[in-house]
Every structure is written in structure tokens, then in C-alpha cells.
Amino acid sequence: GQQLNQSPQSMFIQEGEDVSMNCTSSSIFNTWLWYKQDPGEGPVLLIALYKAGELTSNGRLTAQFGITRKDSFLNISASIPSDVGIYFCAGQLEGRGSTLGRLYFGRGTQLTVWP
Amino acid sequence: EAQVTQNPRYLITVTGKKLTVTCSQNMNHEYMSWYRQDPGLGLRQIYYSMNVEVTDKGDVPEGYKVSRKEKRNFPLILESPSPNQTSLYFCASRELAGDTDTQYFGPGTRLTVL
Numbered sequence: 001g002q003q004l005n006q007s008p009q010s011m012f013i014q015e016g017e018d019v020s021m022n023c024t025s026s027s028i029f030n031t032w033l034w035y036k037q038d039p040g041e042g043p044v045l046l047i048a049l050y051k052a053g054e055l056t057s058n059g060r061l062t063a064q065f066g067i068t069r070k071d072s073f074l075n076i077s078a079s080i081p082s083d084v085g086i087y088f089c090a091g092q093l094e095g096r097g098s099t100l101g102r103l104y105f106g107r108g109t110q111l112t113v114w115p
Numbered sequence: 116e117a118q119v120t121q122n123p124r125y126l127i128t129v130t131g132k133k134l135t136v137t138c139s140q141n142m143n144h145e146y147m148s149w150y151r152q153d154p155g156l157g158l159r160q161i162y163y164s165m166n167v168e169v170t171d172k173g174d175v176p177e178g179y180k181v182s183r184k185e186k187r188n189f190p191l192i193l194e195s196p197s198p199n200q201t202s203l204y205f206c207a208s209r210e211l212a213g214d215t216d217t218q219y220f221g222p223g224t225r226l227t228v229l
Binding site: 006031033035040041042043044045048050088090092095103104105106107108 | 148150155156157158159160163174175205207209215216217218219220221222223
């Protein structure tokens, strides 16, 4: 199946630091979604991106849809303890028949924030 | 309140005993999916449905069945569960409308097959 390469796999940072993670693919995507999952919960949508080059913010979070349409980035500024969790990228391939509507997920970035 | 509900939240069963995990959404979304989440493997799609009576295989459909007889419900069926199906399962409901593409996840079902 389609692979999204998400990195880094894990991050250990101090409160107040900025965080950056990304997802790349060998295929072109027309949608990128970023999710956060808290322990014991389902993933929650943070940011959705629909156009190449699009830059969208949600509070301290900023995500960008790469110009090549094969990558996306998520930045968290001034991290706080409640930012702890697993962050997932997800993307939808350019619609082609049976793949239309399928979302592909990265393997996640585990973020740990030390006070 | 817009939500996706799953039941049960936790289930321990034995090999070969048929089980069903229910999923329901109240957002009138046409698109629904099932995922399993395993350590180090992220979220993998099992089956998805783009509308009533329309279902298709995801990345890991073996050993699972689904049905979509009505828009709000999308049950996941394990006819003969095996230990390798021990996992955390998520149902999701997705809104695809114009430029909008957002997916909402249920709270998860933790399944253990002995």
C-alpha cells in the first residue's frame, strides 16, 4: 500500500521549545490532514490542507502543504506539557478510481515535553 | 453534539468466536472507515464505505467483514477472530464536501483475542 514517511518517529523536548515534524511521499496528494492522539483516545483533527503551498495555523500549530504536493510539515511553537501525544499525518492521493476517498496515514511522531 | 460512537470499548474474546463492533455517526456523512492501530505501524485502514451499500477494502481487510445498510451505521465483523487481530480499532466518519475534507474518529475499541 501507499506509504507516508513521517519523521521524526519520536521527540523529547523541553517546555517552551519549538517542534517540527514532516511527512513525505513518492506520490502526489491533494489533501493533507494532521491529527493528534492523546493516550486512550481517538485521533483528533488539528489542521486540514487542500492546496499546494497552503499555510494554515491553529493557535500555536502551523502546517504547510508542500509545493511539490508530496510533503507536508507541522510546526508547534512554544510547546507546553499538554502537547504530549502522538501526531499523525494523513493524506489523500489524487483521486483515481478505487483509491478515491482513501486516506493514508504516517506512522506517527511521539512527542514528549519535559517541564 | 457531532460524534462517532463505538461499542464495545473493550472486549476480550477467544479464537474463533464471532464478534461485531458497532459504529455509529450522527453527522450524516457518507464516508466511513475502520482502522486498526498497532505499535510501530500507525493507523492502517481495514475497510471503507463511500455510501450505503458501497464498501471497499483498505490495506488490511483479511479476516474482517463490514456492512453498510444505512448511512449512520458501519459495523465491523470478525467471523473467526484470531490472536493477530488483537489491536486497537477505530471507526471514522468523513465529510467530503467541495473543498472540505475532515475525518472524525471514534473513541476506539481495544480488542484482545486469546
